[in-house]
Amino acid sequence: MKLPRLVSHIVDDAVARALREDLGDAGDITSDATIPASATSSAIIAARKQGVIAGANAVLAAFRQVDPAIKVAVNAGDGERVKKGDVLFSLDGPSRGILSAERVALNFLGHLSGVATATAALVDAVTGTNAKIVCTRKTTPGLRALEKHAVLCGGGRNHRFGLYDAVMIKDNHIAAAGGIMPAFAAAKTSLGHMVKVEIEIDRLDQLEEAIASGADIILLDNMSTDDMKQAVDINQARTILEASGNVTVKTVRAIAETGVDIISSGWITHSAPSLDVGLDFK
Amino acid sequence: MKLPRLVSHIVDDAVARALREDLGDAGDITSDATIPASATSSAIIAARKQGVIAGANAVLAAFRQVDPAIKVAVNAGDGERVKKGDVLFSLDGPSRGILSAERVALNFLGHLSGVATATAALVDAVTGTNAKIVCTRKTTPGLRALEKHAVLCGGGRNHRFGLYDAVMIKDNHIAAAGGIMPAFAAAKTSLGHMVKVEIEIDRLDQLEEAIASGADIILLDNMSTDDMKQAVDINQARTILEASGNVTVKTVRAIAETGVDIISSGWITHSAPSLDVGLDFK
Amino acid sequence: MKLPRLVSHIVDDAVARALREDLGDAGDITSDATIPASATSSAIIAARKQGVIAGANAVLAAFRQVDPAIKVAVNAGDGERVKKGDVLFSLDGPSRGILSAERVALNFLGHLSGVATATAALVDAVTGTNAKIVCTRKTTPGLRALEKHAVLCGGGRNHRFGLYDAVMIKDNHIAAAGGIMPAFAAAKTSLGHMVKVEIEIDRLDQLEEAIASGADIILLDNMSTDDMKQAVDINQARTILEASGNVTVKTVRAIAETGVDIISSGWITHSAPSLDVGLDFK
Amino acid sequence: MKLPRLVSHIVDDAVARALREDLGDAGDITSDATIPASATSSAIIAARKQGVIAGANAVLAAFRQVDPAIKVAVNAGDGERVKKGDVLFSLDGPSRGILSAERVALNFLGHLSGVATATAALVDAVTGTNAKIVCTRKTTPGLRALEKHAVLCGGGRNHRFGLYDAVMIKDNHIAAAGGIMPAFAAAKTSLGHMVKVEIEIDRLDQLEEAIASGADIILLDNMSTDDMKQAVDINQARTILEASGNVTVKTVRAIAETGVDIISSGWITHSAPSLDVGLDFK
Amino acid sequence: MKLPRLVSHIVDDAVARALREDLGDAGDITSDATIPASATSSAIIAARKQGVIAGANAVLAAFRQVDPAIKVAVNAGDGERVKKGDVLFSLDGPSRGILSAERVALNFLGHLSGVATATAALVDAVTGTNAKIVCTRKTTPGLRALEKHAVLCGGGRNHRFGLYDAVMIKDNHIAAAGGIMPAFAAAKTSLGHMVKVEIEIDRLDQLEEAIASGADIILLDNMSTDDMKQAVDINQARTILEASGNVTVKTVRAIAETGVDIISSGWITHSAPSLDVGLDFK
C-alpha cells in the first residue's frame, strides 16, 4: 500500500500532548516505585481483533519521547490488514519507559486503527463498484490530520481537510446568495483558480441548476437510492456526484450501486470503535 | 445534576486547536464568498437521537472564539437527558460566524455526548446494585479531561486521571518487585500519604495476599462472574473490589450483581459512538 | 471592496509575537520613564505615500494588546486606495500605550500595505485584459496568511496557500513519475476529488500532453511572450493557462496581452517595498 | 567575517512556523503522490544574482526539520559575497524531503540575503568615511532577530533590539517630560546604570541642550546634510551623532561625509528586495 | 538514594524558558565578541557551601540546549550530600557555550539544591522519630514539579501536587458544606474511589468528628505541641495525623516528638535560601 507521509510535527505534537495528559507533573509513580531504573524488558504489541492498522508513527513517537533508549520494530504498519494475535510491534528497552508510554501508544493505535478498520469495512462493501469511500470534517477534535491518514490506511480517500481548502456550498449559503447560480458565481469570483467547488443539494429538482452552474462536484444529501439513481441518469457524467447521509456497512453497497462516484461517511471518523490492541511483556 | 467545573483553559485550548484544524490559514472560504458580512441569523442545535448531553462549554467556546457577537443560550446542558428533537442550544448572531464555528461545536458536542450517553447506558443497567461505573485511562488522545467530565455527565465516576495521581500495581510491577507484598511496600515507602494504591490481580488465589498487603482497592481483571462472587465473599468488605474486562451493556448487570463495588469500562471513552446532533437555521 | 475575514487568531498571534520582540522583558523603558501613567493623547496614522491599505486588523490588535483602553477608529481600511497625507486611523487613549504599540502597528501596516500596493500596480497594469494577478508561495516566513490577504486587498487573487491544498507538478515530479501523464495519473489516484492539479511546463512541446492529461491548470514557466501566445492558441480554452517568471510592472501588460488567464508573481510578496506610514500626536 | 551566534531556538522556531504554513495538515501532497519514498537526489542551491548571503542557519534548519536524513553542505555561508551562479549549498538525500523543504529554505535565504545585500550596498557606499550603517526597529514582524543578524552579515551594525534595551527619547517624550533636560533626567533616575540614552532632535537649536543633558547619543532626525555638518562642528566629538531619514544608496555617501558617526536605515530591513536564489536537482 | 524519574519535558521546558530569559534575541553578546568560536575549555561546577544536591537534570539540559557539543559528567547528582569544595559536575566543550549556559544552569542548581538542603535540615532534625517531612503547595510559580522533586532529594516526601489530585477540606469548605461530616460526605459522593481525603482542623474538639467522618488524614493546623500530643493520644492510630504551622529547624523536633505522623512545611519550598554553587574554568 502506498501512503503519503504524515507531517511529523503533527504526530509529535499530538503524542506530546497525550503524554502530558498521562504523566502529569509526578510521572509514572507506580513504575518508579516498583521497578528498578536499570531493568530492561522485551515486549510485543499485538492485535486482539482483526482489523486494519493505522497509527504506527504515533506508537514510535510515544516510546521515543518517553525514552529514546527503547527500540521499536514495526512488524505490521499503517495500512496492513491483520488478524487476531498478529504481532504489530516488537519492543526492547528500559522496562519503566515501556510501561510509562504503553497506554498513550495503545490509545493512538487503537483509535486510529479503529478508523482504518471501519473505513475498510465500507471499502470492502463497495468492491466492484466505481464508488470511492471518503471521510468528512466530522472528526475527533485535535486529531483530524491523523484520522484523515487513517482513512487512507483503510483504503478510503480524503474529502477537503477543512473550511479552508475547498468550497462546499450548502443550503444556507444558497439562501444567502439568492440561489445556486449566484452562490456559485460568488465563489468563483472571490476565490482563486486552484479551489474546487462542491454544491450540496437535497432535492432532485436542484440538480440541473447545480450542473449548469459549473460545480466541480455535487453532493446529494440524504437522498433515497432511487433519487440517487435518477441523479446519475440525469447527470450523464457531466460532473462528479457524491452521496452522503445514513451511510453504514449495511446501506453502503446499495448506495454504491446507484452509480454515484463518491460516498462520504462521518461514521468512520466520529463513531468507529477502537481496535483492540494490547502490549505484553515477553 | 451536580457537576464539578471544567478547567476553563482546557476547554479553551482544545477548542482553539480544533478551530485551527478547521479554519486553516484561509478560513471559511465558502461563507466569506457567499454570505454578506452583515447578515445575521437565528439557529438551534438539536438532538437527532436520544442521549445524555456533555460538551456545552466547548460549544460556547467555539462560537465565542469565532465571533463573540454570537449569542448562545443553553437549553439543555451537561448531564441532561434529552430525546430526539430536543433543542439543546439557541443561537443568534452573524451568519458567517455561526456557520464557521458549527462543525467544531458539533464535533465536540457529538463526541462528548456520545461518551455521556454510553456511560449512562451502563449506569442505567446497574440500577439497584451497589456498583459504580467508572472510566479508565483508555481515552482519546488530547481529550482526557473533557471525556472524564463527560463520564460524570453520564452518571459515572472517574478512576485515576493518569499515571501520576494514584498507584496501580499490575503484573509487571509485581514481577519486578518480587511479589504483591514487596510491590505494595515499595509504593508505600516511596510515595506520599496522599496517594491511593490499587493492586490488579487476575487469579483468585492472589486475593488474600492483596488484601493483606493493605491495598486501598483490588482490581479483579478479566475474571468470570463466578470468581468475582467468590472474591466478594472472601473479601468480606475489607477492601474495595473493582471489576474490569469485557464490560458491555449486556454483561454489566451480571457483573454488578456479583457484589463488586466498582466496574471500570474503557468502552465508554474509546468506542462510544458520537451522539447525532445538528444545527439548523430558523 | 469585498474581502474575506482574516482568521482572527492568526492576526492575534502574529501581533503578539511582534510585540514580544519589541517589548522584551523590560518593556518600553523610555515611555515609562518620561511619560506619566495618567497622560492621554490623540494621534493619527497617516499615509506618507500613495498606496493601497492592508493590515488594519493588525493595527487594531497591536493597540488592543498593549492597552485595551486605546480607542482606534479606522478611517481607511483594508483595500482602500489612499494618497499621501490621508488619515488612516485615529487614536485616542493612554499616551504610553500608544507609543509602546506604535512601531509594531506601523511595521505591519507598512509591510502589508506594501504588498497590497505592489499587487495593485500589477492589477492596474493589466486592466482591460482577462488576466488575473495571483501571488505564490514566495512569502515572508511567518506572514503567509496576512500577505495572501494583502494580495486580495490589492485586487489580486490567491494561488494555493501551501503544499497541502493543491497539486503543482513540476519538472522533478514529472521526472520521478516517468512523464507528465503518469505524474498526473498518480496525483489523481492518490488524492481526493476536491484537489485541483496544475502542471508546470517550460517548453511548448509539452503543452498538448499536459492538456491531454486532464490538468486543471497549466503553468507556462519562464516562457517568452511569443511562446505564451502560441500556447494560448494551441489551448483553445481547453484548460486554464498561467504564466510565471520575470513578472514586473513593466513586463506584465505584454504577458497579459498574450491571452493567458493567470499571471503569478513572487515579487508582490517577497520584494514589495514597505508603504511609508507614520503616527503623529495631535 | 566574524559573526556572533544566532540564538538557535529563534531560528528553529521561525523555521518550524514557516514549515507549518507550507505543509499544513496534509503535507506535500504533490511529492507524496508522484515521487517514491525511497528516491534520493542531489541538489544545489545557487545565487541567481550577486549579493551577500544571510540565513544559512535557517536553510539548515528547514531541511533538518523536514527530514534529518538530508545532508546539507554550506559552500557560501552568512556574510559571504557571492556572484550570480555561485553554489551556496549542496544537498543530498531523500527527494521528497528536499522538495518539501525547498520553498521554506529559499524564502528565508532570499529574504535575509536581501537584507544583507541592501546593507552591504550602504556600507560600500560609505567606504572611507567614519560612518557606521545601522538598522532600526522597522523590521518585518516576527523576524527581527534574524534580520538584525542579516544586517551584521552585510557589514552593518545593530541599533537597539527593541523598546527594552536602550532609551530613545523622541519628541513626544520630550513634550511629556517638559523638555530635553527633564526627559533625560527622568530616564537616568528610573533606569539602571547599564542603559544607554539617545535623544532625538530635529532642529539644530536643540543640539546644545541635548549634549549638555549628558545623552550618550544624539539622533539628528531628517536634517539636511548642511545641518548635519553644522551639528558635527558644534558637537566637537563630545557625544555620538546619528543621522536618520531619507537614507538611500544615493544619499548615504553625502550623509556620511558630513562627519556623523552613525547612519540608521529602515529601508535595509523593511524594503530590501529578496535576493534571487534557486534550488536545482543535479 | 532511590529517586523517581523527573518527567523530561517538564525539565526541558523550564530550562528552555530560562534560557530565553537570559539569551533574549541578541544572545550572549559578550562571549561572542571576545571569545573565538573555536575555543574550547574544561570547567567544573563545585559547591561553595555544604548541602544536598538537586537539579542535575536541569544542569544537563541547560548545557545541552545551548550547545550539544558540551560534555557534562555528573560527579555528585540529585540527593547527594556534599561539602564545601566538592566537585558536582565536570564540563568540557566550546567555551562560548559553557559561558552562555552557565548562569541558567547555576540558577536551577542553586535554587533546587537550596530546597533539598532545607528539606534535609528538617529531616535530620526529626531523626529517630516517626515523623515524615512533607512539602506543600506553597511552591515557586512555574517550578512546582522540580521543587517537589528537590524535596525528595532532601529526604522528604510529597504532599498532594495540586488542587486536583487529593481532597483537602479546610474551614471554608466545612462552613459551606455545613460541618465536617457533610463536607466529607460530599467529597466521597462526588469523587472517585482513587482520591484521598484530608480534613484540616484547628481545634482539638473537632478531632473526634473528623476521625468519625472517615478522613484518610487529619491536618492539625497551627496547634500547640501540647494539643498535638493530645490529638495523638485521642487518635489511637485510627487515622494519619499531620501537623503544620510554624515549622522551623528549631521547632520541628518538638513537633515530631508529639507523635504526629506527618509534618508539612511551606518554608522548604518558598523560602529556602539558594545553595551557593559556582563554575570555574580549569
Next chain:
Amino acid sequence: MKLPRLVSHIVDDAVARALREDLGDAGDITSDATIPASATSSAIIAARKQGVIAGANAVLAAFRQVDPAIKVAVNAGDGERVKKGDVLFSLDGPSRGILSAERVALNFLGHLSGVATATAALVDAVTGTNAKIVCTRKTTPGLRALEKHAVLCGGGRNHRFGLYDAVMIKDNHIAAAGGIMPAFAAAKTSLGHMVKVEIEIDRLDQLEEAIASGADIILLDNMSTDDMKQAVDINQARTILEASGNVTVKTVRAIAETGVDIISSGWITHSAPSLDVGLDFK
C-alpha cells in the same frame, strides 16, 4: 512610588502556567465537591509580617483567569510598605473561584514581596550614601522579569536583564581575548553604539587598565572594603564603580561607605524569604 509598567503578557503567561500546575486536569476537586456553584464570599488578603509589596498584577491576573466574576480591589499595591495586619486586597465574588485561585495568587505575592522586602532592607541600610542597590542575573528561573520589577518595588534598580542587553567582561573573556584592553576593543568593534560595557576585575592592579580601556562601568568583585576605598580614590569619578560579593544586610553599609556607586546583590532575588501573606474570608 513611580514604577514602570510590567509587560502584561509576561504576567499573564506566568500566572497561567502556575494555575495549570495547581489545577491540573481535574481542577479544584475539594471546592467543587463541597461548595455550591452559586455561593459568593468576601475575603481579604493581608500581610502577616511587615514588608514591601510586589506582585499585585499577578494577584489580579490569578483571580481574573480563574473567574472574571471575582472583583479585586487593591488596597496596598506594588511598592507600598506595609505592616503586619495591613489589608492588601479585598475580594468579592464566587466562593469557589476565590478558593481555587488563592494559592497561586499568594505564591506570587509572597515570593515577589519577599524580593521587594529584601531589596528594601539593603536600600534602607545604605540610606544617606550615594550607593544604589541593584539586582543581578541570579534570579529564579522563569520569573526574571517579575523579580526585576519586585526589585524596583523595593527601591532598588536593575542591572542588565540578560546576556543580551549589555556587555559584562569577566575573567574568562579577558583571558580569551588576551587582556582587558583587547577584550574591550573586541566588544566595541562588534557591538553597536547602544550597548554599555562593564569590566569585572578582582584585583586593584587591574583598575587603571580597566579605566583606560574606556569601560562604562567597572565591577569590583569580592574585594575587601579597604580595596574598594582605594579603588574609589584611584578612580576619581572617571567611571562608575560597582561592588559585588558577600553583600548582606550586615555588610552593605560598610560597602556603601567606601564610596562605590553601585552595589549588586544576588541574595535579594535568589534567597529572599517569602513574605507571609494570607487570605481570609470575611
